Amino acid sequence: MEKNIAMIKxxxxxxxxxxxxxxxxxIAAQKARQRGIRVNIIGIIxxxxxxxxxxxxxxxxxxxxxxxxxxxxxxxxxxxxxSLSYKTVSTTIQEAVNQQLKELMAxxxxxxxxxxxxxxxxxxxDYSEEIPLCCCILMDYSGSMASKIQSARHSIIDxxxxxxxxxxxxxxxxxxxxxxxVDDCKILLDFNESKEDMKRRLYQLKTRGGxxxxxxxxxxxxxxxxxxxxxxxxxxxEESSVG
Amino acid sequence: xxxxxxxxxxxxESKWKGKRYKIIKLLGKGGxxxxxxxxxxxxxxxxxxxxxxxxxxxxxEYQLLKSFSSMDFIVKAHDIDxxxxxxxxxxxxxxxxxxxxxxxGYIEKSKLDLLTILSLSLLLLEEIGxxxxxxxxxxxxxxxxxxxxxxxxxxxxxxLGGAVKKNSAIKEYTPAYDRxxxxxxxxxxxxxxxxxxxxMLIIRLLLNRKLxxxxxxxxxxxxxxxxxxxxxxxxxxxxxxxxxxxxxIKDYIKEIKKxxxxxxxxxxxxxxxxxxxxxxxxxxxxxxxxxITWILILSSKIIELxx
Numbered sequence: 001m002e003k004n005i006a007m008i009k010x011x012x013x014x015x016x017x018x019x020x021x022x023x024x025x026x027i028a029a030q031k032a033r034q035r036g037i038r039v040n041i042i043g044i045i046x047x048x049x050x051x052x053x054x055x056x057x058x059x060x061x062x063x064x065x066x067x068x069x070x071x072x073x074x075x076x077x078x079x080x081x082x083s084l085s086y087k088t089v090s091t092t093i094q095e096a097v098n099q100q101l102k103e104l105m106a107x108x109x110x111x112x113x114x115x116x117x118x119x120x121x122x123x124x125x126d127y128s129e130e131i132p133l134c135c136c137i138l139m140d141y142s143g144s145m146a147s148k149i150q151s152a153r154h155s156i157i158d159x160x161x162x163x164x165x166x167x168x169x170x171x172x173x174x175x176x177x178x179x180x181x182v183d184d185c186k187i188l189l190d191f192n193e194s195k196e197d198m199k200r201r202l203y204q205l206k207t208r209g210g211x212x213x214x215x216x217x218x219x220x221x222x223x224x225x226x227x228x229x230x231x232x233x234x235x236x237x238e239e240s241s242v243g
Numbered sequence: 244x245x246x247x248x249x250x251x252x253x254x255x256e257s258k259w260k261g262k263r264y265k266i267i268k269l270l271g272k273g274g275x276x277x278x279x280x281x282x283x284x285x286x287x288x289x290x291x292x293x294x295x296x297x298x299x300x301x302x303x304e305y306q307l308l309k310s311f312s313s314m315d316f317i318v319k320a321h322d323i324d325x326x327x328x329x330x331x332x333x334x335x336x337x338x339x340x341x342x343x344x345x346x347x348g349y350i351e352k353s354k355l356d357l358l359t360i361l362s363l364s365l366l367l368l369e370e371i372g373x374x375x376x377x378x379x380x381x382x383x384x385x386x387x388x389x390x391x392x393x394x395x396x397x398x399x400x401x402x403l404g405g406a407v408k409k410n411s412a413i414k415e416y417t418p419a420y421d422r423x424x425x426x427x428x429x430x431x432x433x434x435x436x437x438x439x440x441x442x443m444l445i446i447r448l449l450l451n452r453k454l455x456x457x458x459x460x461x462x463x464x465x466x467x468x469x470x471x472x473x474x475x476x477x478x479x480x481x482x483x484x485x486x487x488x489x490x491x492i493k494d495y496i497k498e499i500k501k502x503x504x505x506x507x508x509x510x511x512x513x514x515x516x517x518x519x520x521x522x523x524x525x526x527x528x529x530x531x532x533x534x535i536t537w538i539l540i541l542s543s544k545i546i547e548l549x550x
Contacts, residue, residue, distance in 0.1 A: 078418070086414055094299070113259050114334075117302070165413070
């Protein structure tokens with residue numbers, strides 16, 4: 001099992017509305033899912049507007065991406081990112097355990113009585129702390145986010161502080177979309193960069209234009225896979241030079 | 244996913260033990276769960292039933308509560324089982340039902356005075372210290388999770404969902420009391436994390452308003468405290484707990500015990516001052532009355548004499 005899920009890969013999208021430029025984000029999310037990357041999405045609700053939760057799209061992205069969705073006020077954003085990323089890790093492991101159980105004993109966790117289930121759940125809980133996590137946060141920087149961005153900046157820095165306390169390795173990258181062009185993202189924090197690099201860029205960044213969520217997901221997939229590929233090949237190089 | 248919506252008088256049956264419970268009312272809801280007051284139909288006993296999809300966190304909480312079962316401060320866990328509601332599988336914890344109000348509800352109606360806040364924090368610190376001795380950090384300590392048990396007049400902690408083993412990462416927190424949100428330290432399970440949280444609770448109670456790390460600065464909170472009628476000694480204790488990275492709970496208790504009589508003296512002094520002010524006023528009033536009556540009597544005598 002360890003081999004199957006040597007690393008948890010996830011994308012967390014933070015947006016305040018529907019995509020309005022480019023392709024269908026649910027299809028992009030499904031593509032991520034097929035590549036073993038879970039897509040979670042957080043919908044920012046306006047505290048003053050008190051609107052109904054408007055975004056069907058958010059649910060469809062999370063479903064297609066095998067992840068969770070949550071609505072939150074901008075003030076609670078960091079708490080939501082924090083709890084979503086923990087949830088992703090534990091559900092991913094739980095699903096993997098379930099799959100193994102099905103193969104071994106033709107039953108899953110929920111079909112076991114609570115007392116015997118408990119040991120496995122403990123194991124999942126501990127393992128969730130230790131398994132390496134590769135996470136890409138996609139921030140919607142379109143025009144409509146302008147008023148909320150001050151808070152969002154704070155949240156991002158906070159998430160970094162929080163995740164570094166995990167026992168396992170965490171690789172995190174933060175992208176803002178749209179970037180210079182509609183189909184790319186601005187890299188606020190690349191994997192392997194320090195928080196200080198990002199702080200400067202965060203404050204220079206201006207909100208702009210539409211919300212091309214589909215393109216942004218595609219960009220995040222490539223960005224993440226590129227990093228993992230590079231990391232693996234450099235590991236292999238090290239090993240071969242030692243050998 | 245917040246937990247299922249159940250109407251009063253709905254009867255649910257646990258999947259493994261086959262026990263039947265009648266839902267009485269909703270007691271509260273959290274991020275991933277709902278808590279109902281429920282009655283065991285056989286024994287007629289009341290319980291708090293916490294229902295959620297998140298079996299990892301329920302399982303963690305159940306085991307934690309079991310390992311703290313010797314502590315009266317912490318709510319008792321009786322069972323863990325599953326429920327089928329509209330063909331959907333849910334998990335639940337069966338907890339001791341505690342009648343009464345939580346501190347958050349209480350302070351909405353009446354403000355706590357300083358001495359009560361100090362005694363409350365002493366009680367909480369003692370209990371937190373015991374939890375630390377068992378190798379755990381409370382993590383997400385907040386007012387709505389502390390109940391004033393009306394049966395035996397005790398404090399009860401009703402939610403341990405945020406508790407973690409020492410030195411692991413804090414998984415659940417409330418920004419208003421979280422030291423990382425205030426840029427005062429890391430979100431790691433150390434005794435000083437709980438020390439900070441408790442200090443923010445004290446500040447919240449003293450200032451009698453909500454705190455928001457996105458809008459307030461911690462320095463301004465201290466200025467605000469200094470504007471209240473609080474001894475400089477207590478301000479120092481609060482500052483130490485906020486900015487010292489390795490607050491020891493036992494030392495913290497000692498510090499508060501030292502400050503308590505100082506504050507107590509200030510209060511009694513104030514009351515005495517108030518009393519003497521009242522006596523002064525009474526004295527002045529009675530002298531004035533005395534003089535006026537004399538003047539009246541004299542003037543009437545004089546008038547009599549003239550006539």
